[in-house]
Amino acid sequence: MNALPLILTVFVACSVEAVEALTIVLAAGLTREWKSTFQGMAAALVVLAVVTAAIGPALTFLPLTALRLVVGALLAIFGLQWLRKAVLRATGYKALHDEASAYLREVAAAQAAPKQTRRGVSDWYSFTLAFKGVLLEGLEVVFIVITFGANQHNVGAAVIGAAAAIVVVTVAGVAVKAPLSKVPENWLKYAVGIMLTSFGTFWGAEGAGVRWPGDDAALLVLVPVVALVSAGYVFWLRARGTAASAPAPHSEVVGS
Amino acid sequence: MNRIKAFGAFWYDFVIGDDWHVAALIVAGLALTALLVHSAGVNAWWLLPLFVFAALGWSLHRATK
Numbered sequence A: 001m002n003a004l005p006l007i008l009t010v011f012v013a014c015s016v017e018a019v020e021a022l023t024i025v026l027a028a029g030l031t032r033e034w035k036s037t038f039q040g041m042a043a044a045l046v047v048l049a050v051v052t053a054a055i056g057p058a059l060t061f062l063p064l065t066a067l068r069l070v071v072g073a074l075l076a077i078f079g080l081q082w083l084r085k086a087v088l089r090a091t092g093y094k095a096l097h098d099e100a101s102a103y104l105r106e107v108a109a110a111q112a113a114p115k116q117t118r119r120g121v122s123d124w125y126s127f128t129l130a131f132k133g134v135l136l137e138g139l140e141v142v143f144i145v146i147t148f149g150a151n152q153h154n155v156g157a158a159v160i161g162a163a164a165a166i167v168v169v170t171v172a173g174v175a176v177k178a179p180l181s182k183v184p185e186n187w188l189k190y191a192v193g194i195m196l197t198s199f200g201t202f203w204g205a206e207g208a209g210v211r212w213p214g215d216d217a218a219l220l221v222l223v224p225v226v227a228l229v230s231a232g233y234v235f236w237l238r239a240r241g242t243a244a245s246a247p248a249p250h251s252e253v254v255g256s
Numbered sequence B: 001m002n003r004i005k006a007f008g009a010f011w012y013d014f015v016i017g018d019d020w021h022v023a024a025l026i027v028a029g030l031a032l033t034a035l036l037v038h039s040a041g042v043n044a045w046w047l048l049p050l051f052v053f054a055a056l057g058w059s060l061h062r063a064t065k
Helices: A002-029 A034-062 A064-090 A098-112 A124-151 A155-176 A185-208 A217-238 B001-015 B020-040 B048-062
Strands: none
Touching: A002 A098, A002 A124, A002 A155, A002 A185, A002 B001, A034 B001, A064 A098, A064 A124, A064 A185, A064 A217, A064 B001, A064 B048, A098 A124, A124 A155, A124 A185, A124 B001, A155 A185, A185 A217, A185 B020, B020 B048
């Protein structure tokens, strides 16, 4: 497979995660204290590096068939989580993800929390908020990079896609000094859900021993079919007409 | 013990998410595909997508009923 689709898929998926991590970091840094926020970010990045260093090479030792089976299954399950949430958002059963309101919630919580010095960190709340936010979103980035990169035997291309996403989002965040609420996150999440589900299905079936008609070209059919079926579910749920009378959507949790 | 539980809960939530039926259906779909390919010699490329679409539909139905 050409490296470009791999880079683009990882770029879009990681952009979404980076935007969410940025919202949390900005809330901690602008409201509380930048030094502790950066310490939290750095600690999370160290943990992520250790996880990547431990899991990444281990995966490359697996035979390709076993790798595709395991990674395909994980990716399909992971992708369906995204797709499920995206369809629920599109039909009003779940609140749309809104970085601006997520930011305001984090800021309110950050302003209310008392300042505590622990383990050499001057503001423990900023540290833990940044640590958790970056670690959680970063784990998803690591998962996507490792699964896509290992499967295509091109971890370098996946890393390029992820790094580009993080740089672009960070530069944009520094430039506007506010959450990137203009990014069409809900649509991006929908698109990423379709891509993760399609790739997971493709690799998982290959790992189970299937030979796809047209080999890699089957993805060119599988991706639109997954998109069409998920769109069909959106129309089905809307046509049931129950969305309007559904209970108020659950409020969105940052990172979900 | 609580930390181990929390660690396990985190990974469960990270991978499996809100509805374990989805994961169960994907695993079942893969197992059945492997069985058909290796035991019956059927190139069942169409089976896993069917399980994927069924899992999504079933999970959406459960979430919205």
